[in-house]
Amino acid sequence: MRQYILGFLTLLAIMGLIFSTACVGPPPPKETIPPPPPTEEKPPEEVRPEPEELPSFPLTIVDDLGRTVEINKLPQRIVSLAPSNTEILFALGLEDKIVGTTDYCDYPEAAKAKPRVAGYTTPDMEKLVSLEPDLILAEAIHEERLLPALDKLGLTVIVMSAKSIDVVLHDITLVGQINGKSKVAAQLVNDLTQRIEAVTSKTESLTPEKRLRVLYICWHDPIWTMGSETFIDDLIWKAGGVNIFADDFEKSRVVSLEAVITENPQVIIISGMGTTGNLIYNSIKKETRLRGVAAIIDNHIYKISDANLIERPGPRIVDGLEEVAKLIHPEIFGALETEPE
Numbered sequence: 001m002r003q004y005i006l007g008f009l010t011l012l013a014i015m016g017l018i019f020s021t022a023c024v025g026p027p028p029p030k031e032t033i034p035p036p037p038p039t040e041e042k043p044p045e046e047v048r049p050e051p052e053e054l055p056s057f058p059l060t061i062v063d064d065l066g067r068t069v070e071i072n073k074l075p076q077r078i079v080s081l082a083p084s085n086t087e088i089l090f091a092l093g094l095e096d097k098i099v100g101t102t103d104y105c106d107y108p109e110a111a112k113a114k115p116r117v118a119g120y121t122t123p124d125m126e127k128l129v130s131l132e133p134d135l136i137l138a139e140a141i142h143e144e145r146l147l148p149a150l151d152k153l154g155l156t157v158i159v160m161s162a163k164s165i166d167v168v169l170h171d172i173t174l175v176g177q178i179n180g181k182s183k184v185a186a187q188l189v190n191d192l193t194q195r196i197e198a199v200t201s202k203t204e205s206l207t208p209e210k211r212l213r214v215l216y217i218c219w220h221d222p223i224w225t226m227g228s229e230t231f232i233d234d235l236i237w238k239a240g241g242v243n244i245f246a247d248d249f250e251k252s253r254v255v256s257l258e259a260v261i262t263e264n265p266q267v268i269i270i271s272g273m274g275t276t277g278n279l280i281y282n283s284i285k286k287e288t289r290l291r292g293v294a295a296i297i298d299n300h301i302y303k304i305s306d307a308n309l310i311e312r313p314g315p316r317i318v319d320g321l322e323e324v325a326k327l328i329h330p331e332i333f334g335a336l337e338t339e340p341e
Helices: 002-024 083-091 109-113 125-130 146-152 165-178 182-203 231-238 257-263 276-286 317-328
Strands: 059-062 068-071 078-080 098-102 116-118 135-139 157-160 212-217 223-226 241-243 252-255 267-270 301-303
Touching: 059 165, 078 083, 083 098, 083 109, 083 135, 083 165, 116 125, 135 146, 146 157, 157 165, 165 182, 165 231, 165 317, 182 231, 182 317, 212 231, 212 257, 231 241, 231 317, 267 276, 267 317, 276 301
Parallel strands: 078 098, 078 135, 098 116, 135 157, 212 241, 212 267, 267 301
Antiparallel strands: 059 068, 212 223, 223 252
């Protein structure tokens, strides 16, 4: 009897196993996921600058002399009467609109190919008028003689007269606004401002004792230098120095050797167009009456690598600032790799 019961239970277990297997059925085949199709590498999309928004004309602006000038239409034919103005135009991508420049407009290289209509202060009025400019960018030096003649002819003239680096940035913005290049100008000014602040962030907290007394010389016989109300004076201050004649006069002036000796500069910085920089440098260094000046004793007399970096109030003025900062404070900014001879 016992064996019968065990056999019956075993039969039930086998039948249950068979039944459960039949209900579950065979396992479904695994889902096959096809591999993704090969992707074609696409070149990165070109980032196109946003189109400029042209100002509404007529446009009324105020130039650096405080003159109110009305611009009636977007300029198409521009005459530049200063190398710094030419550099600004090129930096803003307006070179195709330049129809006339001066004999001294030599940067960038393409500026040399532009028609010449003027020396530094003596434009060829007949040639200038024949170019039919709808915008003339002049300089403060043209205020007394040339500007009245141009105004009389009904020509549109903007006068730029930068007394500080901030005004240089303002002039870049102004030229951009007039010519429908506001966004390009804003980007350029932003880049230049960041570089300026990289210098001033290290010099603005200098104590008076740490600000070295600086003499700037642009001619030697007699000595020509700059006082206050000049971008040179502002540049020297931003670079961590103090212009020894800033409290004595404004703009440029001749100073005597006696005045230089009395002020006793600790650093002398020299510029000069073309090869005149070497002439000025050698003359000042050999001047026996200056042997007792601190800058001569310590051999802190330098010639700017390119006079145009410090003499032209254009975008490259920041290059000049960075160089002068290294000359005045190599302990802060590092010495120039190759110092001017």
